[in-house]
Amino acid sequence: MNNAFDIYTIIFLALAVFIFFRLRSVLGTKTGSEQDPFRPRDGRDAGPGPNGPGPQGPGEVIPMPQRDQAPVPMPLEPAAPRFGNLAAPGSPVARGLEAIIARDPAFDPAGFVGGAKAAYEMIVLAFASGDRKTLRDLLAKDVFDGFEQAIKDRETRGDMVETRFVGIEHAELTDAQLRGDQAQLTLKFVSQLITATRDKAGVVVDGSPDRVADVTDVWTFARNVTDRDPNWRLIATEAGS
Numbered sequence: 001m002n003n004a005f006d007i008y009t010i011i012f013l014a015l016a017v018f019i020f021f022r023l024r025s026v027l028g029t030k031t032g033s034e035q036d037p038f039r040p041r042d043g044r045d046a047g048p049g050p051n052g053p054g055p056q057g058p059g060e061v062i063p064m065p066q067r068d069q070a071p072v073p074m075p076l077e078p079a080a081p082r083f084g085n086l087a088a089p090g091s092p093v094a095r096g097l098e099a100i101i102a103r104d105p106a107f108d109p110a111g112f113v114g115g116a117k118a119a120y121e122m123i124v125l126a127f128a129s130g131d132r133k134t135l136r137d138l139l140a141k142d143v144f145d146g147f148e149q150a151i152k153d154r155e156t157r158g159d160m161v162e163t164r165f166v167g168i169e170h171a172e173l174t175d176a177q178l179r180g181d182q183a184q185l186t187l188k189f190v191s192q193l194i195t196a197t198r199d200k201a202g203v204v205v206d207g208s209p210d211r212v213a214d215v216t217d218v219w220t221f222a223r224n225v226t227d228r229d230p231n232w233r234l235i236a237t238e239a240g241s
Contacts, residue, residue, distance in 0.1 A: 083109055086173050096176025100183045104225040109173070112185060112232065116221055117171050120189050123234065128163035128195065130155065140222070140235040158200030166192035166212055174218070178225070185232075186220040188240055216240035 086109050087093040101107050119138055126134040130151045136144055154161065168191045175186035193215050197206035207213065220236040223229075 086110065086113065087176070093173055093176045096178065096185075099178040100176065100225065103178060103181075104183065107183070107225075109176075112221075113171060113173060113187065116185070116187055116219075116232070117168050117189075119221075119232075119234070120168065120171075120187075120191070120217070120219065121165050124191075124193070125163060125165055127151070128161040137231075138234060140233045143234050143237065154197075159205070160198050160200075162196050162198065162209060164194040166194060169214075175220075181224050181226045182222050183225050184220055184222045184235070186218060186236075189215075189217045189219065190240075191215050191217070 081087075081089050083094055083097055087097055097109050122134060123138055125131075126138075127147055127150075132148060132151070135147050139147060168189060170188075170190040172188045173185065174188050175184070177184045191214075192212050194209065194212055195207045196204050196209040199205050216239065218238045218240045219234055221232040222235045223232045
């Protein structure tokens with residue numbers, strides 16, 4: 001019996017050794033670099049380790065992907081005044097312009113000032129030359145009557161006016177009002193003229209044919225906002241200081 005036992009024991013031991021080596025050859029051995037089955041290495045959890053790319057070491061912070069940060073809003077520039085440099089916000093002139101625009105949305109203050117400057121030059125030159133037709137188109141009736149009387153008096157004396165318009169240095173909108181249906185705008189003109197008045201003998205009796213004179217005028221223009229006629233007419237004049 002002892003010999004049989006020893007023979008069977010040896011056989012079983014040989015089988016066990018054989019099976020062990022077969023399993024080792026099929027499954028391999030664990031070397032310590034195997035991947036954690038619950039942390040697949042797909043690159044998302046990898047980061048720079050102590051010696052270069054690779055998993056982070058113990059206690060190291062793994063940088064998380066950051067969400068795109070919202071752009072920092074740039075400070076807004078203050079809005080330009082509605083009427084530019086024609087009228088300060090909240091001023092009486094600005095309020096008058098707003099009242100006129102409320103009744104006549106097509107009204108353009110800047111365009112008006114440009115037109116008024118052109119009309120100023122035309123009126124000055126038309127008065128000097130006695131051009132009644134041009135004056136009649138640009139002046140209210142009572143203002144035209146005053147200009148025409150001055151021209152008649154000059155013609156009666158035999159005086160002649162020579163005027164050269166140098167230019168407008170400044171045109172300032174000083175008042176804006178809406179009176180009923182009538183819009184009224186007042187401008188202060190600072191201009192330069194070369195003007196001389198000669199008597200019938202040709203002698204200079206006023207001004208100078210060579211000297212540039214600074215002239216300041218305050219003129220008021222008006223227009224009925226319900227009228228289809230877009231033209232403004234001069235309704236008042238005065239010498240400025």
